[in-house]
Amino acid sequence: MQKELRLKKREDFKKVxxxxxxxxxxxxxxxxxxxxxxxxxxxxISVSKKVGNAVIRNRVKRLIKEAIRSLLLKYEIKKKKDYIIIARIPAAQMDLPHFERSLKHLFKKMKIIETND
Known part of the structure; x- marks a missing residue:
């Protein structure tokens, strides 16, 4: 993910x-x-130590980033927004298609994307 598209500072996370x-x-x-x-x-992206060890947490972060990239290519999302995605414990067992479905579900629930399916 490009540097300017990332939230990194603790203050930014706290505001959101x-x-x-x-x-x-x-x-x-x-x-x-x-x-x-x-x-x-x-x-x-935030992944707690409850999800797993460092290897698992980094894998979850990589998969979430890839799912975001994939959804950004398919759908137009709302601009001028900050988004934070937090992984819960079951995320450690998920694969990329499952992350994409889960994120798409959240985006639709929040009305960030419009889909016909």
Whole structure:
């Protein structure tokens, strides 16, 4: 993911957690907050130590990033927003297609993307 599309600072994460809206499913939680300065949007990923050891957490982060890339190619998402994706414990057992389905479900639930299927 490109540098300008990432949320990295703790203060940015705290703002989104405090002022943003959230939706969740069994595997992931999605926070979204309006950010007029964000060009065009920014994503943050959080994976707790509860999910697994460092190898598993890094694998989960890589799969989430790849699922985001895949969805960005297929759908137009809302601009000027900050998004944070939090992995829950079942995410450690998931593969890429499952991450894509789960993220797509959250995006539709939050009305970030419009789909006919």
């Amino acid at each position: 957690y405090t002022y943003g809206r959230s939706v969740s499913n069994r595997e992931l939680v999605l926070y979204m907050m309006d950010q007029p300065k964000a060009e065009p949007y920014r994503f943050g």
